[in-house]
Amino acid sequence: MANIQQVAKRAGVSVATVSRVLNGHDKVTAKTKLKVEEAIQHLNYEPSMLGRNLRNSESRIVLILIPTISNPFYFEIIKGIENMALSQNYSILLCETDSKPEKEEIYFDLVRKKMADGIISMDPAVNVETLKELAEHYAIIQCSEYGGGIGIPYVTIDSEEASYRAVKHLIQIGHKKIALMNSDEKFLYARERRMGYERALREHEIPVNGDYIFYTQELGFEQGQMAMKKILRLEDRPTAVFAVSDLLAIGALKEITAAGLHVPNDVAVVGFDKIDFSNMTNPALTTVAQPMYKMGTVAARMLIEKIQGKTVDSVVLGHELVIRESTTG
Amino acid sequence: MANIQQVAKRAGVSVATVSRVLNGHDKVTAKTKLKVEEAIQHLNYEPSMLGRNLRNSESRIVLILIPTISNPFYFEIIKGIENMALSQNYSILLCETDSKPEKEEIYFDLVRKKMADGIISMDPAVNVETLKELAEHYAIIQCSEYGGGIGIPYVTIDSEEASYRAVKHLIQIGHKKIALMNSDEKFLYARERRMGYERALREHEIPVNGDYIFYTQELGFEQGQMAMKKILRLEDRPTAVFAVSDLLAIGALKEITAAGLHVPNDVAVVGFDKIDFSNMTNPALTTVAQPMYKMGTVAARMLIEKIQGKTVDSVVLGHELVIRESTTG
């Protein structure tokens, strides 16, 4: 494991010159460049990021904060972030918080200790106070989930509108009794999605029925099953369900089928996110597609600009309703 | 952003003493310790990993190489690795290779440049030559997928035996015409799983029928669908399918249902891996459970020991057949 000194020695030049060759900087004579390159080759030299990072006061690592890696919703976003980051010579540290403040704190510490240059937060349960405080000193971007009005740039979609369109689709194919499977309204997106749901109903003069709205603690398959069980027990059973995540919707599918009912003939189902699996279920799931890959690249670009000291503005991206078997048979 | 010098100055001690307090090293008088802690508090000091890492010639980062993040098979393994790593103050860099040598090379470079202290490779398509070469200088562990006999420690399960048991289960519930949906036999695990399949058949005096063995390029849902289409077209149609991944099996499920057939009455299906989704399908999938979380923790522990210069031995963990609706109705 040679270092820059040894390369310099072998090439008969100073370390400064080696560094210049390494970084393609300034002007270096073709002849010296050749000598240096020969030395690098011969010694099998690889510049150490440790030295370089210390000198440059940067780590070239960005943190991605997600609640759990098991939620496929994050896949494409992560890919987007990764590719953009890679193209700018950043690496990504994927951090699962399990929505636990202790784990979150471990990762926040990583940026305080300069192990990371910035954070892309996708955890809806993130501690907003700490995040705000951190944002005063470090580069932070919120992706997909965001606390509004806290001065941290975000990239997201218009949840209210997306939700509105999903419900409108159900109404247009004839449904009037539409249940909403929402997550806890402490999350902004949950409040927005309920508003979209209600707007669609009101617009078609369908009264909003509180009994048709269900809240779940998490957005997983089991929560979807449990909520669906309750829905199926209602005396005036809904003919359609709009779930705010695909996993919830897939749980609903399973439960409806288990009850001997048919999707969409007895109960239609709409999900949200268009995760890969939404296409693998029986029947395939109608869902709202978020431009996840794009969100990732945009978030990464914003973060890198922030790291470079630029000011960046929040971005709202478009979305799309993907109609499949779970509503149209 | 204060540094250790400023803390030392304010506390009226030397940087060495501050460092000692920081690391809970040696003996420091309670009084000086207090002074130092006051200074740290007051200056809001956080030790920089950049300096520390350079000095210690380590990055405290480990690389995880996976072909793609979209395969849920890796979730639990990653969680296992992450938790073990975290407990030892390591962070993990999740690296998607897309099974492309170029991307792989980017990540290999990260360890050559000391940005990472070691690698846990889970990519079956990894370039074994490069890996071997790298293993001479750096800490490397293979997890789940491994090239045998290349001198790199691995943790895995007994694929042949697991496969044998899965097929035996199908035979025991009355099947004789059992198709195998395997991946390319350039992978060791694919060869092993075919051997287990054949052993089970031979043991029950069922001839091995080459027409019943299908190879897929990847282990995804679409490949499962395509292979199943072919299987359904066979004149003497199998009554059961053993797929070497859950995603393949889920593709098969979808295709069987689409053909108007019933699982398991017309065709029984067994998968491999017990990913979360194997429980969410209709019907739920019979599958071979790998102890993924355990594999992760074991791999991480092995890697850390390797980093510390110890010699470590390969490990073979147990597995379990999980019988669900796709074979027993």
Place this chain on the structure above:
DNA sequence: GATGAAAATGTAAACGATTTCATTTCACAA
């Protein structure tokens, strides 16, 4: 109060790069 060993603290040299500023080399014109 002097002594000496043990305990606490300090000094300064790493770790491996980048970069500012000073110095040398070079090409060319006088």
Place this chain on the structure above:
DNA sequence: TTGTGAAATGAAATCGTTTACATTTTCATC
């Protein structure tokens, strides 16, 4: 040949820690 300015190169500081070694302090003992 000499002088000049530009181009190429080098010397040394710097980034923020840790730690081997040197030095000072402490304190029980005589």
